[in-house]
Amino acid sequence: MIYIWAVVVFGGLLTGMAALLVLSEHYLVNYGVCRVDINAGERVLEVDGGQTLLSALIGKEIFIPSACGGRGSCGYCKITVLSGGGVVLPTETPFLIRREIRAGIRLACQVKIRNDLQIRISEEMLSVRRFMATVRHTVTLTYDIKEILFGMNDGEEIVQRPGQYVQIEAPSPDGPVFRAYSISSPAYVRDGVELNVRLLPGGLGSTYLHKLTEGDKVQLTGPYGEFRLNEDQAVEIVCVGGGCGMAPMKNIIYSLYDRWPERKCWLFFGCRSTADVFYLKEFQELAAKHPNFHVVYALSDPVKADEQWDGETGFIHLSVDKYLESSIRRQAFLCGPPPMIEAVTRVLQEKKLRPEDIFYDKF
Numbered sequence: 407m408i409y410i411w412a413v414v415v416f417g418g419l420l421t422g423m424a425a426l427l428v429l430s431e432h433y434l435v436n437y438g439v440c441r442v443d444i445n446a447g448e449r450v451l452e453v454d455g456g457q458t459l460l461s462a463l464i465g466k467e468i469f470i471p472s473a474c475g476g477r478g479s480c481g482y483c484k485i486t487v488l489s490g491g492g493v494v495l496p497t498e499t500p501f502l503i504r505r506e507i508r509a510g511i512r513l514a515c516q517v518k519i520r521n522d523l524q525i526r527i528s529e530e531m532l533s534v535r536r537f538m539a540t541v542r543h544t545v546t547l548t549y550d551i552k553e554i555l556f557g558m559n560d561g562e563e564i565v566q567r568p569g570q571y572v573q574i575e576a577p578s579p580d581g582p583v584f585r586a587y588s589i590s591s592p593a594y595v596r597d598g599v600e601l602n603v604r605l606l607p608g609g610l611g612s613t614y615l616h617k618l619t620e621g622d623k624v625q626l627t628g629p630y631g632e633f634r635l636n637e638d639q640a641v642e643i644v645c646v647g648g649g650c651g652m653a654p655m656k657n658i659i660y661s662l663y664d665r666w667p668e669r670k671c672w673l674f675f676g677c678r679s680t681a682d683v684f685y686l687k688e689f690q691e692l693a694a695k696h697p698n699f700h701v702v703y704a705l706s707d708p709v710k711a712d713e714q715w716d717g718e719t720g721f722i723h724l725s726v727d728k729y730l731e732s733s734i735r736r737q738a739f740l741c742g743p744p745p746m747i748e749a750v751t752r753v754l755q756e757k758k759l760r761p762e763d764i765f766y767d768k769f
């Protein structure tokens with residue numbers, strides 16, 4: 407018993423001391439103005455010390471991917487810190503492999519500015535912009551997913567690649583929060599972006615987006631994301647989605663058939679029940695125009711007696727296993743909940759897809 411008390415008291419003391427350190431750093435330490443040198447003098451920013459590198463960059467209109475809004479839980483905000491970033495924190499290590507740590511890769515939301523820094527940011531990241539946009543229409547796709555189309559204001563254009571995403575600024579009692587949403591409209595649409603948003607009860611971003619109506623204005627930044635479609639027409643494209651992971655698939659498939667009408671492509675989409683099915687008719691119409699496009703939807707819940715369903719059943723990785731032959735040159739893009747991604751990745755690797763040809767967004 408005495409040991410338990412000792413652990414509780416010692417733990418409490420440590421927590422108290424840590425909180426005291428954080429508070430005293432926040433209120434008492436003044437780091438003054440620090441210089442952030444980007445790409446060896448390409449840009450030099452003067453920013454207030456004490457804030458995170460991510461906040462300082464956003465303050466200067468440099469937008470780093472930050473799907474979790476700086477909470478340290480997505481690992482998207484990686485940039486290279488060449489000097490001045492201090493030691494890698496325990497909050498960063500789950501997202502960094504040894505090679506990245508050796509190369510100076512850090513999570514911008516975890517690096518606090520205490521002195522001058524030298525950092526490196528890719529040109530692509532530097533070209534991410536802020537847009538003002540207006541809701542053009544909203545469509546209810548299922549009981550919890552809405553399609554929302556935003557038109558860019560003032561005739562501005564967004565140039566995106568299939569598979570990329572934008573970050574929407576949503577209000578919250580503690581100030582704006584940022585949430586990532588994949589672009590569902592094809593790359594040839596440049597005057598706006600369409601999103602498919604699933605409502606998470608109590609979720610800040612999705613609740614805000616679901617309440618928007620025609621004419622409402624939003625701020626967004628983008629485009630973000632590394633995915634690049636393989637330009638070699640002989641390479642088959644495989645898209646596997648589940649839940650609200652439809653958006654990037656829709657973008658990839660419509661962009662693909664606009665450019666290469668003969669290209670071979672598979673869409674596998676996993677739903678729980680018929681209530682979760684959307685865009686099936688649209689994809690079937692596209693498949694009727696492009697014979698090399700194959701659409702497979704599967705329901706994971708048992709089909710009820712009153713449901714009309716002549717598609718596949720079971721988890722979507724089983725359909726992937728059933729339909730895809732082995733050893734064909736393919737590039738795969740997966741999007742959905744982590745267990746789905748892991749199961750599908752295993753199947754694709756059994757089909758001899760190389761890990762570097764499998765891309766995913768887990769959400």
Ligand SMILES: Cc1cc2nc3c(=O)[nH]c(=O)nc-3n(C[C@H](O)[C@H](O)[C@H](O)COP(=O)(O)OP(=O)(O)OC[C@H]3O[C@@H](n4cnc5c(N)ncnc54)[C@H](O)[C@@H]3O)c2cc1C
Pocket residue numbers: 473480571585586587588589601602603604605606607608609610611612613650651653654767768769
């Ligand atoms: C690259 C990328 C692309 C994405 N694309 C899409 C897309 O196309 N469509 C889509 O719908 N989503 C997409 N997402 C997910 C999206 O970014 C958001 O994470 C999602 O909408 C939830 O955000 P939210 O603000 O609504 O919920 P949050 O406010 O982040 O909350 C998430 C959940 O946690 C619960 N919660 C929040 N705070 C607490 C608390 N203090 N205690 C307990 N529970 C809490 C909420 O009730 C909610 O259920 C994508 C994510 C990434 C990384």
Ligand code: FES
Pocket residue numbers: 471472473474475476477478479480481482483513514515516
């Ligand atoms: S913004 Fe998500 S980990 Fe840094």
